[in-house]
Amino acid sequence: MSERRRRLPDGSPPWQPPLAFGGRGSRSATWTSTVLTVFCVVVTLASAAVLRQTPAAETTYAAGSPWLAAVQLSAGLLLCGAGLLWVLLRGPAPVGLTLQLLAVTWLAPLWAGWWDGPALVRSLAMLVAPFDVALLVGLAATYPGRRARTTAARALAVGTYAATAVLASGLVLIRDPLLDLYCWSNCTDNVFLLTPLPGLARALQIAGLAVAVLAGSAGAVLAVRRLQRRTGPAREAARLVLLPVSLASAANAGYALLLLLEPAENPSRRAFAAVFLTRGLTLTLLAAGGIGTVAREQRTRRRVRRLAQDLAAAPTPGTLQSVLRGLLADDGAEVVYRLSGGDYVDASGCPVPAPTTRSLAVTEIVRSGRPVAALLHDRAANMTDEVLQDIGSAARLAVDNERLRAELLAELHRLQRSRTRIVQVTDETRRQLERNLHDGAQQRLLALAFEVRRARTAVPDSSAAAEALDAAADEVRAALAELRELAQGIYPAVLEQAGLNAAVWGLTDQAPWPVEVRASAERFPHAAERAAYLVVAAALDSTIEDPGGVTVVVTSELGMLRVEVTGAAPKDAVALYDRIEAMGGRVVVEEQSVRADIPCE
Amino acid sequence: MRVVVADDSLLVRQGVVHILTDAGLEVVGEAQDADQAAQVASSRQPDAVVLDIRMPPTFTDEGIVAAQRIRSSRPDVCVLVLSEYVDPQYAMQLISERPEGVGYLLKERVFDGAVLVDALRRLEAGQTVVDPAIVSRLLARPRRRDPVQTLSQREREVLQLVAEGLSNRSISTRLSVTERTVEAHIRQIFLKLGLDDDPSSHRRVLAVLAYLRSDAGAPGTSR
Numbered sequence: 168m169s170e171r172r173r174r175l176p177d178g179s180p181p182w183q184p185p186l187a188f189g190g191r192g193s194r195s196a197t198w199t200s201t202v203l204t205v206f207c208v209v210v211t212l213a214s215a216a217v218l219r220q221t222p223a224a225e226t227t228y229a230a231g232s233p234w235l236a237a238v239q240l241s242a243g244l245l246l247c248g249a250g251l252l253w254v255l256l257r258g259p260a261p262v263g264l265t266l267q268l269l270a271v272t273w274l275a276p277l278w279a280g281w282w283d284g285p286a287l288v289r290s291l292a293m294l295v296a297p298f299d300v301a302l303l304v305g306l307a308a309t310y311p312g313r314r315a316r317t318t319a320a321r322a323l324a325v326g327t328y329a330a331t332a333v334l335a336s337g338l339v340l341i342r343d344p345l346l347d348l349y350c351w352s353n354c355t356d357n358v359f360l361l362t363p364l365p366g367l368a369r370a371l372q373i374a375g376l377a378v379a380v381l382a383g384s385a386g387a388v389l390a391v392r393r394l395q396r397r398t399g400p401a402r403e404a405a406r407l408v409l410l411p412v413s414l415a416s417a418a419n420a421g422y423a424l425l426l427l428l429e430p431a432e433n434p435s436r437r438a439f440a441a442v443f444l445t446r447g448l449t450l451t452l453l454a455a456g457g458i459g460t461v462a463r464e465q466r467t468r469r470r471v472r473r474l475a476q477d478l479a480a481a482p483t484p485g486t487l488q489s490v491l492r493g494l495l496a497d498d499g500a501e502v503v504y505r506l507s508g509g510d511y512v513d514a515s516g517c518p519v520p521a522p523t524t525r526s527l528a529v530t531e532i533v534r535s536g537r538p539v540a541a542l543l544h545d546r547a548a549n550m551t552d553e554v555l556q557d558i559g560s561a562a563r564l565a566v567d568n569e570r571l572r573a574e575l576l577a578e579l580h581r582l583q584r585s586r587t588r589i590v591q592v593t594d595e596t597r598r599q600l601e602r603n604l605h606d607g608a609q610q611r612l613l614a615l616a617f618e619v620r621r622a623r624t625a626v627p628d629s630s631a632a633a634e635a636l637d638a639a640a641d642e643v644r645a646a647l648a649e650l651r652e653l654a655q656g657i658y659p660a661v662l663e664q665a666g667l668n669a670a671v672w673g674l675t676d677q678a679p680w681p682v683e684v685r686a687s688a689e690r691f692p693h694a695a696e697r698a699a700y701l702v703v704a705a706a707l708d709s710t711i712e713d714p715g716g717v718t719v720v721v722t723s724e725l726g727m728l729r730v731e732v733t734g735a736a737p738k739d740a741v742a743l744y745d746r747i748e749a750m751g752g753r754v755v756v757e758e759q760s761v762r763a764d765i766p767c768e
Numbered sequence: 769m770r771v772v773v774a775d776d777s778l779l780v781r782q783g784v785v786h787i788l789t790d791a792g793l794e795v796v797g798e799a800q801d802a803d804q805a806a807q808v809a810s811s812r813q814p815d816a817v818v819l820d821i822r823m824p825p826t827f828t829d830e831g832i833v834a835a836q837r838i839r840s841s842r843p844d845v846c847v848l849v850l851s852e853y854v855d856p857q858y859a860m861q862l863i864s865e866r867p868e869g870v871g872y873l874l875k876e877r878v879f880d881g882a883v884l885v886d887a888l889r890r891l892e893a894g895q896t897v898v899d900p901a902i903v904s905r906l907l908a909r910p911r912r913r914d915p916v917q918t919l920s921q922r923e924r925e926v927l928q929l930v931a932e933g934l935s936n937r938s939i940s941t942r943l944s945v946t947e948r949t950v951e952a953h954i955r956q957i958f959l960k961l962g963l964d965d966d967p968s969s970h971r972r973v974l975a976v977l978a979y980l981r982s983d984a985g986a987p988g989t990s991r
Contacts, residue, residue: 602827605852609875610777616879617783624790640879647876651852661855664828669857672981676856681910716912 199254203267207247210274211240217281226280226352228434228443235440238447239277245454246270252461261313262408265306266457272299273450279353286356290339293353297335300379300423301327303416304386307393310408311460320389327382334375342368349430376423383420387413399545400497407460411453418446470494485514485572487565491542499527500544502566504573511541514569516576532566540566586749594658594697601658609650616643659700667696671703671719678707678717686721691728695767698747699730702754702763705737726767727752733760769892772797772812774805774834775820775850780875784818784850787881793888800824802834809838809845816888820875821851821858832862839866846891848884850875856902856981863896863977867933868970871897896933896973903931906980915961916980923960926953931976936968 218229218236229236247270253263278284278292304327308320315321343363344354349372390413397405422442426432432439474490488502503511503519511519522529527543623636654660662670668686675682690696703719717734737743740756743763747754752765771793775781785795797808801824809817817838821831835847846869849862859872869891877899878884887897907916907928919927922943929939936954940947954967965975 614779620879644876661857665857673855676905676909681912
């Protein structure tokens with residue numbers, strides 16, 4: 168994955184693929200690919216023909232053994248086919264073209280050794296053959312993108328290409344095959360020859376082999392290292408190609424090393440044949456890996472399309488994330504939605520951290536230029552732009568539906584929290600008020616009562632002052648009693664101190680008719696006890712004349728406190744609904760009963 | 769009689785102290801919270817401790833907790849809790865352990881000085897004191913099949929006084945009848961209510977209160 172953040176298209180304006188390798192748009196790449204394919208097929212068929220013409224002489228490996236011939240031709244054809252599939256199905260990624268060029272460089276020695284073949288063809292073949300090292304190193308550095316991610320990898324790839332270009336082109340200008348001591352496949356033709364300089368030519372040959380040994384080894388290591396740095400689905404996806412690249416690169420290094428040690432190449436010698444066979448097999452493996460990768464992705468895309476139809480037809484809200492997880496074979500994938508305030512929530516409306524703070528790859532989903540959602544996923548190789556495009560058009564409706572729903576749910580959560588806070592604040596205020604009444608007004612009234620009493624003792628019993636003071640004492644007494652009732656109504660202290668059971672008994676003491684109570688002495692959280700208390704208080708406050716048997720039952724089960732009053736129901740249950748629903752509970756009021764289920768968290 | 773007064777409100781504490789000293793009782797110590805009350809109660813050797821129910825730190829039922837602590841360490845010291853709660857729960861919690869010498873009065877009651885002093889004298893005599901308002905409330909509690917309704921007017925009066933913690937002698941004085949008559953009434957009341965307890969025991973106040981508190985006569989009552 169060359170970029171960490173991408174954008175999922177929203178359908179309009181039409182999505183354009185990014186810049187292609189070697190040209191703009193996919194048309195020229197497909198054209199290039201078609202040309203290359205025709206070329207590959209022609210070359211392979213011609214190679215077969217060349218082989219038939221070439222005597223079992225010592226100019227090619229294939230001519231000497233039908234097995235080696237089969238390996239060379241099949242590896243070339245497969246590389247060509249894999250490259251073509253890649254370009255056609257995965258778009259203009261450089262991987263496809265690289266595979267095809269590898270087929271050319273792999274088949275080139277066959278042409279160089281064409282017995283009595285045209286001089287130009289044989290000379291060109293000598294020129295292109297050494298580029299296989301650079302192609303593999305480039306693949307190791309960039310796969311599956313089009314750009315190396317580290318400076319070192321980029322330097323290695325560019326350096327290998329440059330060194331190979333300089334050495335190979337320099338060599339053809341000064342190498343006279345007739346004067347080449349170690350020449351074997353083509354000892355007659357070089358149409359590019361300017362001046363024969365046998366000594367320098369040999370030096371360039373040795374330099375080229377040294378470059379091949381070093382670059383080939385480095386490419387092999389780089390491919391493995393890049394594979395190790397990946398995890399999960401991404402590693403699995405990249406393994407199919409990077410592993411063969413590493414092997415093929417190592418085989419190239421081995422080949423060059425052998426030539427440095429044994430300059431006289433000879434297909435009939437076992438060591439050379441073995442190296443050739445290894446190179447052929449690793450390239451076959453690479454071609455198979457390329458085809459496998461494309462096939463895997465095609466499978467994913469087919470699944471996307473199938474699901475696209477489902478999603479477009481009837482997207483069930485809340486299912487997009489699980490659908491995408493299955494689709495991407497990535498259990499960690501997430502879909503998050505951006506609220507208008509800039510906060511992010513999941514499909515259920517719960518807040519989540521902003522995508523940029525996460526370690527996952529982020530693909531933004533935009534509507535009219537504004538990001539509305541984001542897909543967080545593993546940086547898997549099968550998340551290509553094409554897959555994203557498919558998902559983008561498939562999930563359009565689902566994303567819109569889910570985003571609206573998530574926004575509503577987030578709003579709902581906020582309201583819920585706000586309701587809970589309102590209830591909490593109200594309770595706390597009332598509690599404080601009750602305490603203040605006790606500790607303030609009541610203490611003052613009591614003090615006043617003492618003063619009145621002292622004054623009363625100072626005056627004779629039958630005086631007018633005594634009468635007034637007695638009246639004052641009665642007033643204070645009445646005020647204290649009223650104050651007590653008021654405080655009790657504001658917040659029943661007994662509920663907090665002695666629990667729901669005691670408080671419910673206190674309520675039934677004052678009910679106008681007999682009430683049967685069945686309640687355990689168990690304690691519950693204050694908020695739950697208070698809610699239950701208010702249910703009972705509201706029900707017992709009803710004005711029914713003679714309900715003919717009222718029962719209060721308090722039970723608890725699985726973290727829920729259930730309070731049930733039968734025989735009487737609250738006149739107005741709005742406050743109860745407000746409070747208990749704010750806690751996530753439920754109230755059912757019927758004509759002669761009320762039942763509340765209150766969560767105890 | 770040596771008394772310790774514990775109340776976090778200076779005004780109320782001074783009022784209570786005045787009443788007690790006016791009545792000729794000796795206030796040997798004052799306290800502002802429950803811990804201090806327990807400390808003074810053990811150091812000043814009082815005969816009785818008057819406690820406010822709400823004291824620091826939580827201003828809920830510290831007075832009751834302190835009373836129980838004092839009673840368990842000094843069983844001979846009487847304890848009177850002054851409260852603003854008319855809920856029977858607190859009074860029953862207070863006297864449930866050992867009712868003799870323990871009392872629960874509504875605070876507003878005490879500015880009638882005679883009530884406070886009378887309560888302390890009754891506690892000293894080993895009786896129990898339960899505020900009349902609480903007993904009235906329990907008596908008035910509606911019941912399905914109510915044996916209390918079968919009592920005569922005079923029997924109800926006697927039941928009220930028994931529940932308030934008065935002894936037979938005090939009841940006879942209060943109602944201007946002989947002690948024998950009171951005993952006869954109480955036997956009759958216990959019979960009608962179906963109470964098994966010994967009518968002459970100190971614990972009869974608990975039995976009566978528990979009876980009144982329960983939903984007597986109703987089936988399936990858990991308490």
